[in-house]
Amino acid sequence: MRNSLDLEGRPQDTRVVVAMSGGVDSSTTAALLKAEGYDVVGITLQLYDHGAATHRKGACCAGQDIHDARDVAAKLGIPHYVLDYEDRFRESVIDNFADSYALGETPVPCIECNRSVKFRDLLKTARELGAVALATGHYVASRGLADGSRALVCAADSERDQSYFLFATTREQLDYLRFPLGDMTKPETRELARRFGLNVADKHDSQDICFVPTGRYTDIITRLRPNAMEPGDIVDLDGRVIGQHHGIANFTVGQRRGLGIASGSPLYVVRLEAATRRVVVGPRDALKMHRIVLRDVNWIGNGDIDRAIGGGLEMFVRVRSTRAPQPAWLRGGNGHYEVELVAGEEGVSPGQACVFYDAPSGQARVLGGGFIQSAAAKVASDAARPFAEALRG
Numbered sequence: 001m002r003n004s005l006d007l008e009g010r011p012q013d014t015r016v017v018v019a020m021s022g023g024v025d026s027s028t029t030a031a032l033l034k035a036e037g038y039d040v041v042g043i044t045l046q047l048y049d050h051g052a053a054t055h056r057k058g059a060c061c062a063g064q065d066i067h068d069a070r071d072v073a074a075k076l077g078i079p080h081y082v083l084d085y086e087d088r089f090r091e092s093v094i095d096n097f098a099d100s101y102a103l104g105e106t107p108v109p110c111i112e113c114n115r116s117v118k119f120r121d122l123l124k125t126a127r128e129l130g131a132v133a134l135a136t137g138h139y140v141a142s143r144g145l146a147d148g149s150r151a152l153v154c155a156a157d158s159e160r161d162q163s164y165f166l167f168a169t170t171r172e173q174l175d176y177l178r179f180p181l182g183d184m185t186k187p188e189t190r191e192l193a194r195r196f197g198l199n200v201a202d203k204h205d206s207q208d209i210c211f212v213p214t215g216r217y218t219d220i221i222t223r224l225r226p227n228a229m230e231p232g233d234i235v236d237l238d239g240r241v242i243g244q245h246h247g248i249a250n251f252t253v254g255q256r257r258g259l260g261i262a263s264g265s266p267l268y269v270v271r272l273e274a275a276t277r278r279v280v281v282g283p284r285d286a287l288k289m290h291r292i293v294l295r296d297v298n299w300i301g302n303g304d305i306d307r308a309i310g311g312g313l314e315m316f317v318r319v320r321s322t323r324a325p326q327p328a329w330l331r332g333g334n335g336h337y338e339v340e341l342v343a344g345e346e347g348v349s350p351g352q353a354c355v356f357y358d359a360p361s362g363q364a365r366v367l368g369g370g371f372i373q374s375a376a377a378k379v380a381s382d383a384a385r386p387f388a389e390a391l392r393g
Contacts (some may be wrong), residue, residue, distance in 0.1 A: 005178045006144050007132060011037035016178070017126035018135045019118060020044045020080070022065030024200045025137030027072040028189050029180050031196040033135060034076045041129055042080040044069040045122060047089040047113075048211045064343060068200050071224040075197065084123065085117060092116040094211060094220065101221050101249040102228035104272030105351025108165070108321070109209060115168040133178045138162045141182025141363065142174060150174045152300060152366040157261065164321040167355040167369035168298045199245070221249040232277030235259060237270065237286060247280050248272050254287055254347025287346040289377055292319070292339040293356055294370030299366035301356070306333040315367060316357040317341070319348050325357045325364070338369060348375040 011033075018030040020042040033038045044066050064081055073080030093113050100107035118136070126134040139155040140163045152174055155161040169177065181189055193201035209217055222229050229247030238243055243261045246252070250258070255269040259281060267281040299305035309330055316325035317339055322331055327342040339354055355369035 003031070004271060005038075005133060005135070005180065007178075009132075012039065014133075015039040015041060015124075015129070015131045016130060016133045016135050017041045017043055017131040020069040020138075021137070021206065022068040022072075022200070023137065023200070023206055024190060024193050024203050025139075025181060026199050027069070027137075027200050028193045028196070029135055029137045030072065030078065031076055031198060031301055032180050032192065034078055035196070038091055040076070040078045041131065042069065042073040042076075042078055043087075043116070043122065043125065044080065044082045045085045047085055047117070048094070068203070072198055072200060083122075085121065088121055089113070089117055089211075095224065096229075097217075097271055098224040100186045100351045101217075102225040102274065103351075104248050104274035106252040106349040107351045108353055109211070110165045111168055111353055114166055118175070119169055119173045123176060126176075130288055131216040134176055135178045135180055137181055138166065138179050139181055139184075139186075140166055140366075141181050142179060142287045146350045153182070153363045154366070155181075155184045156363060158361070160186050163357075163366050164318055164353060164355050167353060167366055168296075169300065170298065171300055174300060218249055219248070221247075222393065225249075228274075232279065234259065234281060237280065237282040241263075242281070242366035248274060248279060251279050284346070286377075288344040289346075289348040289375040290341050290344045292341065292348060293373045293375070294337045294339060294354055297335075297337050297368065297370035299368040301358075301365075305337075305368070309333060309337075316364070317369075318355045318357065319345050319372065320352060325355075325360050327360070330356065344377075348372060350374060 016033055016038045018026060018033060020026045020030055022044065028128055029293065030040055030042055046066060070080055093109050096112050097107050097109045123134050139157060139160040141153045141155060142150045143153055145151055149171060151168060152163065152166060154163045163376065190201050212220060228249040231244060231246050233241045234243035234245050243259065251269050251272060253269055253271060256266055259267060261267060265283060268284055269279060269289055270282045270286045271280045273280060301308055313330045315328055315330055317328040318325045326345065329340040330339065331338050349370050352372050353369050354372050356367035357364040358367055
């Protein structure tokens, strides 16, 4: 017999671990599964402990949030454990975050946290506890496929969809993970939390960079990688010095404000050259990129990635979490892959993710993705034009 989590057996005979961050989403997930009769175990990870972050609105996985998770577990009558993952989080996420900025990139720490801490280390712990699944409060869904594997798909609520941050999930992890909120909206989740009597029903959502206690990420960069805060030149596209800056970590591709340069027309950060500490600026049209070189590509589509690509695979890609997927081609093989954006995209920044989808909207399937290594301006190739014309038609 199958149940709402698409698991074999009866809920009362099925142990599920819920990753409880102390927020409304993971708390409601635990309450839902408990109400359905599952043998639920809650686990909260202590990832950092900055004094200012323990009670700051928008933080997670520290201080007050741990207390909130413990209170929810007590109300639900489920076992709850707090695991000290500070060392792992610092090594895998915070150090990586600082290194990325020092290289002139714009990292997405939530992706690394999911990949190397929550879905690697926590998943292992869940198995050791005898759980048949690890459930989280992410707004994304998984669907069983005919061959017995599972597909990762966008959440029903496009405004809350978190698939961009989960592209690095492996097939093995996906088979074990469950996302009960994937077909729900945030207001529905909060209403359920109220029905369950959870005191976190109206709690503020966590911020993207949860471990930055002051909201100023440069404080962490200054402490961990001071070389990223050394002064340097601001130059135009021809290499002429037009200003000075106080550290490349203060900038990201596409940035307009904070340049401190008087100009007759708006200037934007076009790229960051970490080796020479140069910030290159130019007009807005210099931001549009058509070609993206990827690294650390993860494929969770059907079959082998190189066979799927062949001479070029039509798909849709998202290069920032807040942007809609757009038509593109994936090319390459043997570990080297490039994406050609049919219409181009502004502000493509190294360090961000480029996530692959099989459709531009709705509950599209996530096919995988990779991290942006570099981007270049290039007119879309003739091979891509039929795809673009078909979309317009």
